Amino acid sequence: MCGIVGLFLKDKSLEPKLGEMLSGMLTVMCDRGPDSAGFAVYGAGQGTEVKLTLRSSDGQSIDGLKADLEKALGLKLNATQRDTHLVVAIPSDKEEATRVFLSKARPDVKVVGAGQRMELFKEVGLPSDVADRFGLSAMSGTHGIGHTRMATESAVTTNGAHPFSTGADQCLVHNGSLSNHNAVRRTLVREGVSIETENDSEVAAGYLTWKMRDGASLKQALESSLDDLDGFYTFVVGTETGFAVLRDPIACKPAVMAETDGYVAFGSEYRALAGLPGIETARVWEPEPATVYAWERQ
Amino acid sequence: MDAPVKPPHTTPRSSATFDSYAISEIQRAAATGIYDIRGGGAKRKLPHFDDLLFVGASISRYPLEGYREKCGTDVVLGTRFAKKPIHLKIPVTIAGMSFGALSGPAKEALGRGASTVGTSTTTGDGGMTPEERGHSSALVYQLLPSRYGMNPDDLRKADAIEIVIGQGAKPGGGGMLLGQKISPRVAKMRTLPEGIDQRSACRHPDWTGPDDLEIKIEELREITDWEKPIYVKVGASRPYYDTALAVKAGADVVVLDGMQGGTAATQEVFIENVGLPILAAIRPAVQALQELGMHRKVQLIVSGGIRNGADVAKALALGADAVAIGTAALIALGDNDPRFEDEYRKLGTTAGAYDDWHEGRDPAGITTQDPDLAARFDPVAGGRRLANYLSVLTLEAQTIARACGKSHVHNLEPEDLVALTVEAAAMARVPLAGTNWIPGQGF
Amino acid sequence: MPVVDLSEMPLRELNSQLHALPQDTNETHWQVKNPEGRHAVAVGLDAPVTVEIDGHVGYYCAGMNKTATVIVAGNAGVGVAENMMSGTVHIKGDASQSAGATGQGGLLVIDGNASARCGISMKGIDIVVKGSIGPMSAFMAQAGNLVVLGDAGEALGDSIYEARLFVRGSVKSLGADCEEKPVTDEDRNVLRDLLKRASADVSAEDFKLYGSARRLYHFHVDNAGAY
Numbered sequence: 012m013c014g015i016v017g018l019f020l021k022d023k024s025l026e027p028k029l030g031e032m033l034s035g036m037l038t039v040m041c042d043r044g045p046d047s048a049g050f051a052v053y054g055a056g057q058g059t060e061v062k063l064t065l066r067s068s069d070g071q072s073i074d075g076l077k078a079d080l081e082k083a084l085g086l087k088l089n090a091t092q093r094d095t096h097l098v099v100a101i102p103s104d105k106e107e108a109t110r111v112f113l114s115k116a117r118p119d120v121k122v123v124g125a126g127q128r129m130e131l132f133k134e135v136g137l138p139s140d141v142a143d144r145f146g147l148s149a150m151s152g153t154h155g156i157g158h159t160r161m162a163t164e165s166a167v168t169t170n171g172a173h174p175f176s177t178g179a180d181q182c183l184v185h186n187g188s189l190s191n192h193n194a195v196r197r198t199l200v201r202e203g204v205s206i207e208t209e210n211d212s213e214v215a216a217g218y219l220t221w222k223m224r225d226g227a228s229l230k231q232a233l234e235s236s237l238d239d240l241d242g243f244y245t246f247v248v249g250t251e252t253g254f255a256v257l258r259d260p261i262a263c264k265p266a267v268m269a270e271t272d273g274y275v276a277f278g279s280e281y282r283a284l285a286g287l288p289g290i291e292t293a294r295v296w297e298p299e300p301a302t303v304y305a306w307e308r309q
Numbered sequence: 310m311d312a313p314v315k316p317p318h319t320t321p322r323s324s325a326t327f328d329s330y331a332i333s334e335i336q337r338a339a340a341t342g343i344y345d346i347r348g349g350g351a352k353r354k355l356p357h358f359d360d361l362l363f364v365g366a367s368i369s370r371y372p373l374e375g376y377r378e379k380c381g382t383d384v385v386l387g388t389r390f391a392k393k394p395i396h397l398k399i400p401v402t403i404a405g406m407s408f409g410a411l412s413g414p415a416k417e418a419l420g421r422g423a424s425t426v427g428t429s430t431t432t433g434d435g436g437m438t439p440e441e442r443g444h445s446s447a448l449v450y451q452l453l454p455s456r457y458g459m460n461p462d463d464l465r466k467a468d469a470i471e472i473v474i475g476q477g478a479k480p481g482g483g484g485m486l487l488g489q490k491i492s493p494r495v496a497k498m499r500t501l502p503e504g505i506d507q508r509s510a511c512r513h514p515d516w517t518g519p520d521d522l523e524i525k526i527e528e529l530r531e532i533t534d535w536e537k538p539i540y541v542k543v544g545a546s547r548p549y550y551d552t553a554l555a556v557k558a559g560a561d562v563v564v565l566d567g568m569q570g571g572t573a574a575t576q577e578v579f580i581e582n583v584g585l586p587i588l589a590a591i592r593p594a595v596q597a598l599q600e601l602g603m604h605r606k607v608q609l610i611v612s613g614g615i616r617n618g619a620d621v622a623k624a625l626a627l628g629a630d631a632v633a634i635g636t637a638a639l640i641a642l643g644d645n646d647p648r649f650e651d652e653y654r655k656l657g658t659t660a661g662a663y664d665d666w667h668e669g670r671d672p673a674g675i676t677t678q679d680p681d682l683a684a685r686f687d688p689v690a691g692g693r694r695l696a697n698y699l700s701v702l703t704l705e706a707q708t709i710a711r712a713c714g715k716s717h718v719h720n721l722e723p724e725d726l727v728a729l730t731v732e733a734a735a736m737a738r739v740p741l742a743g744t745n746w747i748p749g750q751g752f
Numbered sequence: 753m754p755v756v757d758l759s760e761m762p763l764r765e766l767n768s769q770l771h772a773l774p775q776d777t778n779e780t781h782w783q784v785k786n787p788e789g790r791h792a793v794a795v796g797l798d799a800p801v802t803v804e805i806d807g808h809v810g811y812y813c814a815g816m817n818k819t820a821t822v823i824v825a826g827n828a829g830v831g832v833a834e835n836m837m838s839g840t841v842h843i844k845g846d847a848s849q850s851a852g853a854t855g856q857g858g859l860l861v862i863d864g865n866a867s868a869r870c871g872i873s874m875k876g877i878d879i880v881v882k883g884s885i886g887p888m889s890a891f892m893a894q895a896g897n898l899v900v901l902g903d904a905g906e907a908l909g910d911s912i913y914e915a916r917l918f919v920r921g922s923v924k925s926l927g928a929d930c931e932e933k934p935v936t937d938e939d940r941n942v943l944r945d946l947l948k949r950a951s952a953d954v955s956a957e958d959f960k961l962y963g964s965a966r967r968l969y970h971f972h973v974d975n976a977g978a979y
Binding site for chain 2 (some may be wrong): 810
Binding site for chain 2 (some may be wrong): 013014043044045085161187188243263264265279287
């Protein structure tokens with residue numbers, strides 16, 4: 012139950028401003044979800060490296076985590092600490108070793124997100140404060156999604172905050188409430204998709220990961236979710252190159268989109284989009300129920 | 310020669326599973342092809358307040374003298390945001406019942422009875438009538454998914470606004486009023502063609518979920534200049550989350566209706582199989598309020614199966630601020646009165662079991678829109694009976710509170726209670742009598 | 753003419769000033785600046801005044817309006833003019849979901865598009881949408897007129913009672929118990945009048961009328977699939 016936003020840039024010259032634009036959109040959605048906030052940004056990346064976003068799940072310090080990792084892997088690493096999160100670039104062939112090291116030496120540390128380009132931050136608190144703490148407005152990238160949460164049936168914790176990432180460079184934010192997530196979660200666990208929380212939205216993320224793992228495109232995965240996920244939802248989803256939006260067949264939860272030559276933007280309410288450049292002349296519409304809207308980077 | 314001895318027969322044995330009711334329902338369904346619709350709340354045996362006892366005062370606790378030492382019963386609702394909270398003299402209110410489901414005189418009687426003893430009454434799915442506004446000193450105006458008869462003038466005339474999300478008899482279900490009760494006046498108030506079977510919505514037309522609810526509450530506050538307390542009513546289904554979300558969305562008061570709570574009409578299968586008994590719903594709701602630091606700041610009204618002052622006292626001890634009655638109020642007015650037994654028989658039922666309120670043929674003239682039947686009911690006498698009954702509920706609750714040494718009924722607490730059954734102990738989160746064991750705690 | 757800047761004056765103050773206006777007020781024309789998508793702007797008005805809002809509004813703008821004229825030079829969020837009683841609400845941009853929901857009277861004009869559930873449970877309001885309307889519009893519509901110059905989305909008029917739905921463009925699909933109706937002279941006159949009042953310069957001859965087939969007015973088991 013929440014406010015969600017998403018931004019997909021078509022005009023490269025806007026990329027340095029992605030964080031600033033997304034931050035403005037997120038801040039406006041504070042009162043839809045005052046409990047926690049999170050966002051994912053698709054920034055720079057190299058094919059030979061994987062970026063891990065790390066966070067301690069029990070409030071322990073992550074100072075020194077970079078040095079510990081460098082020691083364990085025997086490498087110098089590029090890492091950026093942002094408040095409670097550490098983004099570290101690891102050579103792709105060392106990802107498994109890194110995860111093994113973390114699970115043994117720092118079981119409190121969660122891998123919040125992983126991928127070539129995605130960085131993912133989430134924290135309990137007022138969304139505008141959370142965006143500031145992570146320095147969102149200075150980030151650049153090609154696309155990003157964000158979420159402000161009013162917790163419903165799962166706890167107000169950082170683990171329950173969106174976006175949820177259940178696969179490399181994949182993330183999802185959700186407004187609504189799924190009615191069959193427990194049954195779907197059991198299927199996903201059997202299929203080997205890792206689900207860590209009781210949150211219904213993580214099940215939606217895991218479902219898409221499962222379908223894409225089996226070869227579906229993002230669009231196809233979302234289309235099949237119309238058959239398999241029951242309840243009320245508006246999803247905004249990011250992948251390394253893609254950005255998509257889907258509303259359930261009844262479509263009660265609000266959703267507005269805008270498209271210009273420069274970007275595609277999504278907001279739970281129009282006011283989230285009102286500050287975007289060129290919004291006055293943008294094509295503005297409300298996505299149709301049960302219809303997948305998807306964009307891919309060229 | 311002796312006649313051959315007949316071997317003894319076993320006596321005819323009915324199935325506990327296929328009992329006479331189950332068999333009659335299968336036969337009815339097979340004959341008609343439609344589910345059974347009725348009024349009232351759950352009739353099956355449910356864990357209830359009967360399974361709780363007060364421990365009373367003894368050497369370690371001192372009781373108060375009845376009739377002499379004060380035991381307060383007043384309750385203030387809407388202290389969180391509303392400029393004009395509601396002050397009630399007793400912790401028992403009248404639940405929402407629509408004009409349409411009830412006759413005009415019956416609504417008037419509810420207002421008369423409640424006002425006499427200083428408590429509030431509530432509109433229902435069908436708008437506010439001048440009769441009930443005129444006769445109710447405090448009137449709560451319901452905002453329901455159907456919005457029948459909704460208008461800003463009545464909103465401003467109300468003393469509080471209750472946003473109805475669900476009711477205990479049918480959490481997740483919409484309203485239903487069959488053609489017999491859509492009289493010209495009911496049809497006009499609801500903007501419906503006369504005599505049709507009305508199906509009203511189960512979801513609000515312009516919001517879903519807590520994030521939108523917060524915005525809806527803000528609108529209602531803006532329209533009424535932040536004067537009126539805003540209640541949010543839910544059927545008992547997920548009381549912990551629903552209470553927490555109502556508080557987050559900005560409610561002043563949460564109304565929680567257990568599955569024993571009545572309805573004018575819905576499917577029997579819905580009434581008997583969806584929702585929680587009120588006993589199981591209060592503690593999770595109170596827990597949510599306590600965790601948010603809002604217990605007694607956002608008031609909790611509970612309803613569903615309240616019959617006597619002991620039920621009132623037990624609900625308050627579990628953490629409620631007040632209770633609401635619906636079915637009991639109708640009985641006090643004269644519903645199911647044995648003096649109409651002959652007529653109940655003609656309808657295929659008996660006094661005490663009549664629940665076909667939707668058919669509009671109520672011999673007592675209460676749940677009907679038939680002018681001849683409605684004329685049987687005297688709103689002044691009915692109001693008097695209701696006032697008497699409300700007074701008894703209050704006196705009984707006070708008697709118990711004094712015996713527990715409380716100078717206000719709100720000082721009753723769960724520790725004043727024990728349970729007779731393991732089920733009740735687990736649901737009410739009080740120890741099984743004679744033990745210190747609360748099942749379900751500590752994991 | 754009072755000019756209120758919502759970046760300076762709290763919304764609560766604006767609404768309470770508007771509520772305090774007597775029926776014979778001289779302050780009949782208000783201008784509201786910087787609404788910035790706020791919810792519940794100009795709700796619950798009950799005076800013959802005009803409130804012009806310069807920008808976008810959030811949920812429930814002009815909710816429960818009586819007698820006033822509210823003009824929004826921008827887009828409106830969810831539930832604009834919900835449960836409106838009388839007066840006029842004019843949205844110059846697009847309207848979000850549930851525009852005019854449960855409206856009991858008055859005229860709602862939307863120059864752009866209205867999205868899903870436009871006119872849901874309408875109870876006597878007149879709604880004129882110059883663009884198109886989204887799916888499930890006029891769901892359970894009870895009374896009043898919905899006029900659409902553009903197209904209608906899926907399941908138009910599902911479970912409709914006695915409202916009239918005039919659509920000039922295409923209808924993606926009709927909901928349960930909604931059917932095309934012959935247009936009587938009275939219908940045509942109602943439509944002409946609404947087009948005129950909404951300053952919609954199109955011919956009343958170009959519209960089709962949809963209304964209730966009245967098959968669901970009484971529950972019958974053979975219709976169970978339609979519920």
